[in-house]
Amino acid sequence: MSEQMSGVLPRGVTQKKFNAAVEKFRALLGEGNVLLKAEQLIPYNKIMMSVENAAHAPSAVLTATTVEQVQGIVKICNQYRIPIWTISTGRNFGYGTAAPVQRGQVILDLKKMNRIIKIDPEMCYALVEPGVTFQQLYDYIEENKLPLMLSFSAPSAIAGPLGNTMDRGVGYTPYGEHFMMQCGMEVVLANGDVYRTGMGGVKGSNTWQIFKWGYGPTLDGMFTQANYGITTKMGFWLMPRPPVFKPFEVIFENEADIVEIVDILRPLRMAQIIPNSVVIANILWEAGSAHLRRRDYTTEPGHTPDPILEKMQKDSGMGAWNLYAALYGTQEQVDVNWKIITDAFRKHGKGRIVTQEEAGHKQPFKYRAELMSGVPNLQEFGLYNWRGGGGSMWFAPVSEARGSECEKQALLAKRILHKYGLDYVAEFIVAPRDMHHVIDVLYDRTSEEETKRADACFNELLDEFEKEGYAVYRVNTRFQERVARSYGPVKRDVEHAIKRALDPNNILAPGRSGIDLDTYRTRRSAKSTASDES
Amino acid sequence: MSVDRRFVLKSMVLGGAAGVVLSRSVPVLAGVPPSHSGIRPALALVGSGAAEAAFLQGARAAAGTELPVQQMDRGLDCMLDFEHQLRAGRPMQVIGLLDDAAATLVLDLARSAGARVHWLGQHTAEAGSTRHRLLNADLAEGCARQLSRHLHACGAGFTLNEERQGSVAPARQLAGPARSGAGSVQWAAGIGSLLATLGTRPTMMPRVSVQGTLLSGSFVSFSIEV
Numbered sequence: 001m002s003e004q005m006s007g008v009l010p011r012g013v014t015q016k017k018f019n020a021a022v023e024k025f026r027a028l029l030g031e032g033n034v035l036l037k038a039e040q041l042i043p044y045n046k047i048m049m050s051v052e053n054a055a056h057a058p059s060a061v062l063t064a065t066t067v068e069q070v071q072g073i074v075k076i077c078n079q080y081r082i083p084i085w086t087i088s089t090g091r092n093f094g095y096g097t098a099a100p101v102q103r104g105q106v107i108l109d110l111k112k113m114n115r116i117i118k119i120d121p122e123m124c125y126a127l128v129e130p131g132v133t134f135q136q137l138y139d140y141i142e143e144n145k146l147p148l149m150l151s152f153s154a155p156s157a158i159a160g161p162l163g164n165t166m167d168r169g170v171g172y173t174p175y176g177e178h179f180m181m182q183c184g185m186e187v188v189l190a191n192g193d194v195y196r197t198g199m200g201g202v203k204g205s206n207t208w209q210i211f212k213w214g215y216g217p218t219l220d221g222m223f224t225q226a227n228y229g230i231t232t233k234m235g236f237w238l239m240p241r242p243p244v245f246k247p248f249e250v251i252f253e254n255e256a257d258i259v260e261i262v263d264i265l266r267p268l269r270m271a272q273i274i275p276n277s278v279v280i281a282n283i284l285w286e287a288g289s290a291h292l293r294r295r296d297y298t299t300e301p302g303h304t305p306d307p308i309l310e311k312m313q314k315d316s317g318m319g320a321w322n323l324y325a326a327l328y329g330t331q332e333q334v335d336v337n338w339k340i341i342t343d344a345f346r347k348h349g350k351g352r353i354v355t356q357e358e359a360g361h362k363q364p365f366k367y368r369a370e371l372m373s374g375v376p377n378l379q380e381f382g383l384y385n386w387r388g389g390g391g392s393m394w395f396a397p398v399s400e401a402r403g404s405e406c407e408k409q410a411l412l413a414k415r416i417l418h419k420y421g422l423d424y425v426a427e428f429i430v431a432p433r434d435m436h437h438v439i440d441v442l443y444d445r446t447s448e449e450e451t452k453r454a455d456a457c458f459n460e461l462l463d464e465f466e467k468e469g470y471a472v473y474r475v476n477t478r479f480q481e482r483v484a485r486s487y488g489p490v491k492r493d494v495e496h497a498i499k500r501a502l503d504p505n506n507i508l509a510p511g512r513s514g515i516d517l518d519t520y521r522t523r524r525s526a527k528s529t530a531s532d533e534s
Numbered sequence: 535m536s537v538d539r540r541f542v543l544k545s546m547v548l549g550g551a552a553g554v555v556l557s558r559s560v561p562v563l564a565g566v567p568p569s570h571s572g573i574r575p576a577l578a579l580v581g582s583g584a585a586e587a588a589f590l591q592g593a594r595a596a597a598g599t600e601l602p603v604q605q606m607d608r609g610l611d612c613m614l615d616f617e618h619q620l621r622a623g624r625p626m627q628v629i630g631l632l633d634d635a636a637a638t639l640v641l642d643l644a645r646s647a648g649a650r651v652h653w654l655g656q657h658t659a660e661a662g663s664t665r666h667r668l669l670n671a672d673l674a675e676g677c678a679r680q681l682s683r684h685l686h687a688c689g690a691g692f693t694l695n696e697e698r699q700g701s702v703a704p705a706r707q708l709a710g711p712a713r714s715g716a717g718s719v720q721w722a723a724g725i726g727s728l729l730a731t732l733g734t735r736p737t738m739m740p741r742v743s744v745q746g747t748l749l750s751g752s753f754v755s756f757s758i759e760v
């Protein structure tokens with residue numbers, strides 16, 4: 001094989017070492033599973049973040065098909081100090097997509113490990129490999145007429161349970177908090193060991209996907225949003241398909257209604273009267289999802305002014321806030337809960353309740369109902385056409401499920417976004433106690449000026465929210481180091497101590513969630529350096 | 535520009551909805567057929583607007599052959615069909631101009647199907663000017679310059695930023711001032727022509743004459759090979 005010259009190399013790795021590692025990867029995986037050419041790497045570099053693509057350009061992509069190959073890969077990475085960035089289905093749009101956190105990292109794409117290892121329709125769980133998509137699972141369940149229901153993120157069909165759970169993503173059914181429903185992982189550690197969490201270490205155990213905690217420390221969470229291992233299998237619970245599913249929407253005309261909406265909703269969520277991850281989407285999220293485009297309403301630069309939003313509301317029948325929820329169970333259960341819910345909203349007097357019968361096939365109701373009942377669709381990608389230009393970064397602070405808090409966050413976010421000429425495109429995803437306040441920071445990447453503005457805006461959102469004691473639950477790779485700082489130095493020290501213990505050569509995704517042995521100095525080492533110097 | 539290499543399009547703007555019609559037939563390009571070397575496109579994916587129509591006309595004119603066309607929407611069935619084609623094991627070259635949503639899906643499906651992407655362009659058109667951000671591989675060498683010459687000839691102002699995947703060089707920045715008033719969808723025809731002949735020696739790009747003004751919008755162009 002001729003000597004290869006790469007424009008992009010992993011940090012601190014010479015061309016010679018890189019070439020030697022590539023030769024080993026080829027021997028292990030076969031030529032076709034080691035991608036180096038620019039045209040093979042471009043599809044991994046469609047980032048939507050406010051930096052040049054070059055900042056997140058991979059040096060190579062590897063595809064593996066077996067756990068043994070993954071073990072072989074980490075061995076080579078240790079030998080040549082090659083940093084590796086793992087993706088499963090790789091659809092992490094708005095959080096960095098498939099690109100690595102740092103320029104030059106080698107992507108390990110596990111899309112070819114795509115076996116549904118097991119679905120147990122009685123115990124209602126699945127065990128899958130990383131490349132399995134929700135569509136694959138959906139087809140399997142349909143073909144085999146299994147009485148089960150999936151929960152997935154809005155990119156549903158094309159995304160996958162393992163990758164989504166590794167980033168602690170959410171869905172819209174009663175099983176919408178995906179990490180909560182995860183049960184048992186298999187992880188290849190940096191030293192090549194294969195670790196099974198929970199009951200997975202017990203020889204002959206049939207409870208790996210049944211009982212989460214196992215014995216002693218429960219470590220599953222440690223591998224999510226982290227860089228301590230490469231997950232090669234994951235179990236998760238599936239919801240039994242209920243005999244009756246009743247989706248509904250409640251439309252609110254005024255932005256200020258958010259306070260009452262949340263306060264009415266919280267007790268209903270806490271008592272499991274409404275059991276699913278409810279969504280409260282604002283007018284612009286609705287508009288984007290319904291495939292409306294900003295330029296059909298205004299071509300003025302800057303944020304979309306309120307009078308236009310009001311006109312959109314009037315024209316389309318969408319609300320300032322649009323709540324989507326569903327009931328699941330037997331007819332009797334649904335009837336009882338439906339009465340409680342309609343009484344609560346009627347008493348309040350403001351919301352307009354829309355049932356499936358009333359909505360028919362109207363969007364966005366249709367796709368929302370599908371998401372809440374485990375039917376894949378791609379409708380929400382319409383958000384990308386609201387402004388256009390290919391820039392999208394999720395700003396997703398956690399909020400208490402308390403009306404006044406949601407309003408405070410909404411007003412703060414809107415003020416900052418408008419200051420930078422961008423729109424407040426938002427939804428709240430409602431758990432009993434917390435809300436994921438998800439805002440799509442949409443901007444035009446063809447404009448250098450707007451890209452810089454979006455970057456400054458995102459920084460200010462992080463800064464100003466932090467001042468109020470808020471932080472995001474997940475963030476794109478450009479801002480992961482910044483967000484790690486919001487969570488305090490002790491947490492970071494602990495995370496780096498674990499990293500040193502498990503991955504001393506820093507080969508697994510250095511920089512993921514701000515964990516990077518090369519750049520992070522613990523408070524203790526910083527202090528001792530300071531005292532050495534004095 | 536040689537008359538042989540020229541074709542004329544007229545755009546009709548009908549109360550917001552725009553269409554482009556070919557006002558006279560296109561002579562097959564003189565000289566070496568553009569598909570003589572390089573990759574020959576086998577399929578064009580487009581949406582339904584005027585820019586997409588201009589893209590298609592540009593591509594057809596430059597390719598000098600029939601170019602099958604698939605109208606794309608963001609619907610699940612359409613995307614799954616496309617994925618099926620990508621995975622059918624037949625070598626295929628796909629070019630296209632789509633809106634942001636559809637293009638995001640198409641490109642990521644291409645990634646997971648193991649496709650190669652030689653050109654990825656993000657384009658914004660608005661009052662009298664266009665902006666282009668390209669991410670390219672070697673096969674597209676020289677295309678950014680060619681496109682900038684075309685955009686300059688079109689008369690609308692433009693900015694063009696080109697990153698070469700895997701290059702240590704900083705992004706190339708090109709720009710041209712507006713020389714004539716409104717501008718047109720010629721930019722899209724130019725890109726269609728470039729992508730249809732990617733990897734061949736540079737050809738002159740077709741000119742599009744439009745009635746009506748440049749239509750604002752945001753688009754993604756690509757050349758995918760499986």
Ligand SMILES: Cc1cc2nc3c(=O)[nH]c(=O)nc-3n(C[C@H](O)[C@H](O)[C@H](O)COP(=O)(O)OP(=O)(O)OC[C@H]3O[C@@H](n4cnc5c(N)ncnc54)[C@H](O)[C@@H]3O)c2cc1C
Nearest residue numbers: 088089090091092093153154159160163164166169170231
């Ligand atoms: C319109 C739209 C709507 C969206 N809605 C939602 C939503 O409702 N809910 C939601 O959660 N997200 C949403 N997203 C964001 C994102 O697209 C989804 O979360 C998607 O499921 C993530 O991609 P994936 O499942 O392919 O995971 P991947 O991209 O494969 O993985 C995600 C991350 O997890 C880590 N990882 C992956 N695999 C492994 C492994 N094997 N070992 C160790 N680490 C690993 C990596 O850091 C990776 O970047 C949305 C995006 C768009 C564009």
